[in-house]
Amino acid sequence: MARWGIAPHTPFEVAPPFQFLDTPRLIDAELELIQPSITWIDPYLASCRHRLTRKFAPSMAKESRGHLLDVLEYAPLGRFIGQVPGYHFWMRIANAPAAERIAGSVTLRIGNSADLEQLVGHIGYQVFPASRGHHYAERASRLVLPLAKAHGMDQLWITCNPDNIASRRTCQRLGAEMIEIIPVPPEHELFTRGDKEKCRYRLRV
Numbered sequence: 001m002a003r004w005g006i007a008p009h010t011p012f013e014v015a016p017p018f019q020f021l022d023t024p025r026l027i028d029a030e031l032e033l034i035q036p037s038i039t040w041i042d043p044y045l046a047s048c049r050h051r052l053t054r055k056f057a058p059s060m061a062k063e064s065r066g067h068l069l070d071v072l073e074y075a076p077l078g079r080f081i082g083q084v085p086g087y088h089f090w091m092r093i094a095n096a097p098a099a100e101r102i103a104g105s106v107t108l109r110i111g112n113s114a115d116l117e118q119l120v121g122h123i124g125y126q127v128f129p130a131s132r133g134h135h136y137a138e139r140a141s142r143l144v145l146p147l148a149k150a151h152g153m154d155q156l157w158i159t160c161n162p163d164n165i166a167s168r169r170t171c172q173r174l175g176a177e178m179i180e181i182i183p184v185p186p187e188h189e190l191f192t193r194g195d196k197e198k199c200r201y202r203l204r205v
Contacts, residue, residue: 155202
């Protein structure tokens, strides 16, 4: 579940009281953010098995039905309590071919912590290779901004690797301000995944 950015809390963490909000339909033209459900597992896996995913994003191509079911159990309707609470959505594209109907995902984390602001970020997104080039990450991020504002958040942090040019351009199009590039501590989970540095972008809501 960690690779979705919604890793479960440890037994030593105590989640604060939190009230999830009902969300209206989040739509921008052909793009709609949907709550993950068993209904969409097969289209999600079809995007994972797409030839472009296998070629350009082999880690995404390794997604399994079992893991998706585990995540749906842990985060029903895409709502989860981890280090902080959050919302997870899948990007559905209207009238897209079957293997491209799910374009990716976006996560919004509510709350603040040093780890969140420095390394993980409040917004996380991923887009399948076959669906890239349509600014879906930017558009999905914009769709969740009112939800962040409804939770009283006036600024969000987005982080990415310095060599992730697409993500950096997404941050720029969102109007986020590049603050700094910081090293990832060797003991951090991100470091073990191969992330050595993080760009920190601040987005005013």
